[in-house]
Amino acid sequence: xxxxxxxxxxxxxYLREEMWPTIFCNGCGHGAVLDYAFWAIEELDLDMxxxxxxxxxxxxxxxxxxxxxxxxxxxxxxAIAFATGIKAANPDLNIIIFTGDGxxxxxxxxxxxxAARRNIDVTVIMINNFTYGMTGGQLAPTAPLGSIATTAPxxxxxxxxxxxxxxxxLGANYVARWSVTHPYQPIKSIKEGIQKKGFSIIEFLSPCPxxxxxxxKLGDIKKHWKWYDDNTILIEDYNKIMKYGTDEEKEKIKxxxxxxxxxxxxxxxFFEQYEKLVERLQEKRINGGKK
Amino acid sequence: MIxxxxxxxxxxxxxxERCPVCALEESDRLNKKGIRPPQLKEKNxxxxxxxxxxxCPDLAITVIPDKxxxxxxxxxxxxxxxxx
Amino acid sequence: xxxxxxxxxxxxxxxxxxxxxLGDMACVYGGxxxxxxxxxxxxxxxxxxxxxxxxRRLPRVKGTYxxxxxxxxxxxxxxxxSWGGAKAMTATSGPGFSLMMENYGFAAMTETPxxxxxxxxxxxxxxxxxxxAQGDMMQAKWGTHGDFEAIALAxxxxxxxxxxxxxxxNLAEKYRNPVxxxxxxxxxxxxxxxxxxDEKDLKIIDRVPATIDKKKFIPFTSSQTRNSKVPDFPxxxxxxxxxxxxxxxxxxxxxxxxxxxxxxxxxxxxxxKITDDLDKLTNVEKLYLDDAKTVFVTYxxxxxxxxxxxxxxxxxxxxxxxxxxKTVWPFPFKEIQKLASKIDKIIVPEMNLGQxxxxxxxxxxxxxxxxxxxxxxxxxxLPHELYEYLEGK
Numbered sequence: 143x144x145x146x147x148x149x150x151x152x153x154x155x156y157l158r159e160e161m162w163p164t165i166f167c168n169g170c171g172h173g174a175v176l177d178y179a180f181w182a183i184e185e186l187d188l189d190m191x192x193x194x195x196x197x198x199x200x201x202x203x204x205x206x207x208x209x210x211x212x213x214x215x216x217x218x219x220x221a222i223a224f225a226t227g228i229k230a231a232n233p234d235l236n237i238i239i240f241t242g243d244g245x246x247x248x249x250x251x252x253x254x255x256x257a258a259r260r261n262i263d264v265t266v267i268m269i270n271n272f273t274y275g276m277t278g279g280q281l282a283p284t285a286p287l288g289s290i291a292t293t294a295p296x297x298x299x300x301x302x303x304x305x306x307x308x309x310x311x312l313g314a315n316y317v318a319r320w321s322v323t324h325p326y327q328p329i330k331s332i333k334e335g336i337q338k339k340g341f342s343i344i345e346f347l348s349p350c351p352x353x354x355x356x357x358x359k360l361g362d363i364k365k366h367w368k369w370y371d372d373n374t375i376l377i378e379d380y381n382k383i384m385k386y387g388t389d390e391e392k393e394k395i396k397x398x399x400x401x402x403x404x405x406x407x408x409x410x411x412f413f414e415q416y417e418k419l420v421e422r423l424q425e426k427r428i429n430g431g432k433k
Numbered sequence: 434m435i436x437x438x439x440x441x442x443x444x445x446x447x448x449x450e451r452c453p454v455c456a457l458e459e460s461d462r463l464n465k466k467g468i469r470p471p472q473l474k475e476k477n478x479x480x481x482x483x484x485x486x487x488x489c490p491d492l493a494i495t496v497i498p499d500k501x502x503x504x505x506x507x508x509x510x511x512x513x514x515x516x517x
Numbered sequence: 518x519x520x521x522x523x524x525x526x527x528x529x530x531x532x533x534x535x536x537x538x539l540g541d542m543a544c545v546y547g548g549x550x551x552x553x554x555x556x557x558x559x560x561x562x563x564x565x566x567x568x569x570x571x572x573r574r575l576p577r578v579k580g581t582y583x584x585x586x587x588x589x590x591x592x593x594x595x596x597x598x599s600w601g602g603a604k605a606m607t608a609t610s611g612p613g614f615s616l617m618m619e620n621y622g623f624a625a626m627t628e629t630p631x632x633x634x635x636x637x638x639x640x641x642x643x644x645x646x647x648x649x650a651q652g653d654m655m656q657a658k659w660g661t662h663g664d665f666e667a668i669a670l671a672x673x674x675x676x677x678x679x680x681x682x683x684x685x686x687n688l689a690e691k692y693r694n695p696v697x698x699x700x701x702x703x704x705x706x707x708x709x710x711x712x713x714x715d716e717k718d719l720k721i722i723d724r725v726p727a728t729i730d731k732k733k734f735i736p737f738t739s740s741q742t743r744n745s746k747v748p749d750f751p752x753x754x755x756x757x758x759x760x761x762x763x764x765x766x767x768x769x770x771x772x773x774x775x776x777x778x779x780x781x782x783x784x785x786x787x788x789x790k791i792t793d794d795l796d797k798l799t800n801v802e803k804l805y806l807d808d809a810k811t812v813f814v815t816y817x818x819x820x821x822x823x824x825x826x827x828x829x830x831x832x833x834x835x836x837x838x839x840x841x842x843k844t845v846w847p848f849p850f851k852e853i854q855k856l857a858s859k860i861d862k863i864i865v866p867e868m869n870l871g872q873x874x875x876x877x878x879x880x881x882x883x884x885x886x887x888x889x890x891x892x893x894x895x896x897x898x899l900p901h902e903l904y905e906y907l908e909g910k
Binding site: 152153164167172176181323326364 | 441484497
């Protein structure tokens with residue numbers, strides 16, 4: 143067990159090497175998310191025969207194609223609904239959903255809301271690059287105010303969608319947001335999300351130099367990755383400064399994106415409750431109760 | 434000692450940028466797509482923190498700790514989420 | 518909680534052998550008899566009773582019922598459950614059927630067995646929610662984008678609602694295709710006497726699971742273990758590591774969207790796996806066709822008044838017959854061609870402005886006259902109205 147695990151060994155175990163190299167652009171953060179997912183799975187020693195990866199449509203949704211496990215590449219926005227069905231048919235499977243910001247909060251918003259409300263035991267990894275990357279850079283629901291997109295050429299006038307707030311309000315068991323640029327916390331978070339019973343959603347802020355960065359003066363890959371270092375802040379630090387900091391410090395961090403674990407609770411899930419219901423009905427039947 | 438899968442590298446330069454001891458630089462060799470993959474500098478500062486291995490979006494870097502290096506390596510990183 | 522079909526438990530939950538029930542409930546009974554273990558539904562008139570019936574009965578046979586947030590979620594969950602190993606179905610009406618079209622095509626492309634019960638109502642749009650129609654017949658075949666083969670059954674009685682739902686599951690499992698049961702609001706909300714068949718009289722077909730060596734298995738090609746274009750089914754969780762996608766894919770399941778031959782090969786296989794078996798899939802009822810000169814070609818609810826009109830005419834000595842299509846898609850064109858060569862006139866009564874009359878006309882190829890007898894507005898044809906068509910209206 144004290145063998146040093148390297149990327150090479152992980153690749154051989156989990157990657158579909160014939161599909162590599164990826165379709166992702168130079169400097170895209172999606173590959174890093176895949177990397178973190180592999181490390182988390184390795185740490186947990188998940189049985190790849192009993193793990194299913196589901197995804198919608200988009201750049202993020204191409205990730206399951208590179209993983210050597212059962213994968214379901216579904217229609218735009220509906221990954222979470224498909225995952226509900228798979229879990230219903232076989233509750234022993236671990237289900238990990240890769241989805242994007244447009245896929246999950248745009249067209250798939252309704253399915254996200256209800257799966258979180260029902261507390262279905264799945265792990266959603268939502269990769270947020272503030273744009274619809276695969277189709278060329280159209281405006282996404284999570285795009286910051288004032289950003290440029292191909293369908294918002296004069297600047298975005300809509301307010302962005304904070305998906306973590308929504309998931310928190312719906313009572314999801316585990317809600318977290320991280321930036322792709324630092325590896326350690328995401329890996330730990332993915333582990334926690336998978337192990338958690340109930341609905342877990344982990345949002346990853348990921349750079350998209352080609353579709354988003356280029357149009358918003360962040361075209362240089364290194365500059366774009368640095369933007370995430372400068373514009374994100376951990377929740378604990380945010381709260382501390384807001385409570386004890388000077389006005390100047392508060393002003394500096396006011397608009398930064400908060401990262402961290404927003405919610406970590408234990409609420410019983412849908413299928414747990416359903417199993418109890420079925421048992422109750424069987425008991426009633428065996429005891430000769432009213433049909 | 435690092436191993437690079439040359440044909441997987443897309444030349445984003447993030448490993449070079451983010452190495453905490455600036456141990457990497459662009460090499461002179463070219464891969465099939467005309468990209469120059471990274472390599473360790475002459476003066477090998479690498480302390481096996483494995484940040485490059487974790488962050489490479491194309492999983493192209495593998496870090497192998499050198500056994501005969503006389504550096505004072507107090508902690509061998511087995512788990513990338515940090516020591517226990 | 519893995520489902521295992523238990524015939525005794527199912528019959529205990531269904532109750533007495535002879536019952537007087539709604540058409541919608543008969544679809545529930547049919548699903549349970551076939552071994553349905555997942556139902557994802559959404560309320561819509563006139564199909565809400567199917568969802569309600571499943572909510573009551575499915576947990577008692579240890580199946581899983583989920584009321585999804587909308588019809589799109591329903592069909593998505595059904596397809597997911599099918600890949601998880603369950604026999605899955607959903608029920609809806611016109612507006613919901615329109616919403617399901619994208620994932621209906623996804624099920625056809627990924628060769629997923631599932632059953633959609635469509636209790637049709639008048640359209641377009643919200644229409645008359647409580648009144649029946651047959652306005653979705655073409656949509657079952659052409660509603661989703663792209664090329665695929667549809668399988669659709671049209672029950673005329675409540676007993677057939679039950680039997681055709683069982684048959685729908687069998688066909689879905691055999692051909693790995695989505696199958697529609699096109700009932701309508703009239704039959705769905707009709708109460709009639711049914712007889713639940715015994716286990717020995719019931720034929721249940723299950724999908725063929727993949728069993729060969731994991732390294733040799735190829736998921737999306739003709740079966741490697743039997744002579745069939747339908748591949749063996751690698752259920753999720755059995756270790757086959759299958760990648761299922763709606764993109765055009767190669768035989769291993771990976772996206773292959775650049776070249777024309779890949780797409781042609783895939784789509785030709787998933788369509789010919791059904792059209793090759795047209796003779797086995799043709800299921801019609803023939804009444805008095807030996808000496809008929811004018812024939813009603815009907816399906817679903819319109820078969821009932823057409824039969825009455827035919828009996829009225831026969832009593833007066835007229836040579837009238839009826840061909841009832843039990844399986845509407847794939848269209849049984851050989852029966853139509855055979856018939857057209859022997860008779861003078863075909864009348865197609867439909868509760869829409871003429872849908873199935875078009876393929877009838879296409880395959881008749883001018884050999885006889887084809888008259889459409891449409892009636893819209895939620896009322897069934899009355900026998901004397903159809904009789905007037907026989908007098909040459």
